[in-house]
Amino acid sequence: MPEEDLVDIKFRLYDGSDIGPFRYSSASTIDMLKQRIVSDWPKGKTVVPKAVNEVKLISSGKILENNKTVGQCKAPFGDIPGGVIIMHVVVQPTLAKTKTEKKIDEPRKIVCSCSIL
Template sequence: MAEGMEPIEVRFRLFDGTDIGPNGHDPSTTVAALKEFVLARWPQGKEVAPESVNDVKLISAGRVLENNTTLAESRLPVGEVAGSAITMHVIVRPPQSVKTEKKKVSKSPKQNRCGCTIL
């Protein structure tokens, strides 16, 4: 950890309302490393579970965080209470089904069928 920089307490809120953490992380930790942390501590027995880092999105203060940014770059100091944990929401991409994969392969032209009526 860098000298003079305090760890940032982060809590990861899963889709069902359960939490992982809070745990202290170095401000220079990347979002990709945070995703790996979440994967390593994912609760057993959950119906939905990510298979890789690419299946996870972290949202903080309404923003989807990019893998190459650091925790220090991602946080918004406005509205934070000293000594409190930052809550990041964890979104898991649902597994691709065979039906959706076939739909992507289909090359049929799309037809716009708008049913809107403007009065």
């Protein structure tokens, strides 16, 4: 693999700490990066992703799509030889889980009001 095809990427977490930098091929997908983030997530953080679909990567102000490659997401003005690309990591828990927990905590009250005239 040619040296120029490799990209150094560091992942910035919500509290300002970092994961990485790691070296990736330009052909690596964003989904592969997210899998690495979930597996290398630091211990002791208050927010922890449980699955890859809870992680969003932001680079140059854009949310990156899972099927895109690192080469497609690189900003042309960010190509500094020997530089490290910083991607911001946002953890967003799935909504389905929070909705089901809410339904269990708040049972529905059945209210009936009839009027006979």
